[in-house]
Amino acid sequence: MFYPPNAKSFFEKVWDIVLQIPAGRVSSYGQIASMIPPDEAMDPAQMRRLAPRWVGTAMRKTPRGKSIPWHRVINSQGRISFPAGSAQADCQRRLLEQEGIAFDDSGKVNLRLHAWAGPD
DNA sequence: CGTATGACGAGCC
């Protein structure tokens, strides 16, 4: 059982997946959530709705110093999930651009080009 | 122990 209330284990699962996203590609909170096996003790429909939020919670607590490429996680619309204009959003955009990822006029990444297919 | 807040996303207008 690794979903909350066993949050710590869930978080580590999330970080393991993020670690596998290669440079130049992005993934989304929902996609990462779908890569984690469901907890049998929890209602699947309910889990589908809440898991992406928990991934967001996990990302908020991402440990520094472990080289976790946190910036490669954006939302399902191809947008950075920090408030536009915030220091964090600017930082994330800069890091992605360094990896060759372009943003359109509305600040969106072309997911067709850059979405990560998943672990081998 | 109450209260506020949050790196989501699908479904509806």
Place this chain on the structure above:
DNA sequence: AGGCTCGCCATAC
């Protein structure tokens, strides 16, 4: 296209 609502959780004070 864009602004709701919901889900009803985990964390930080």
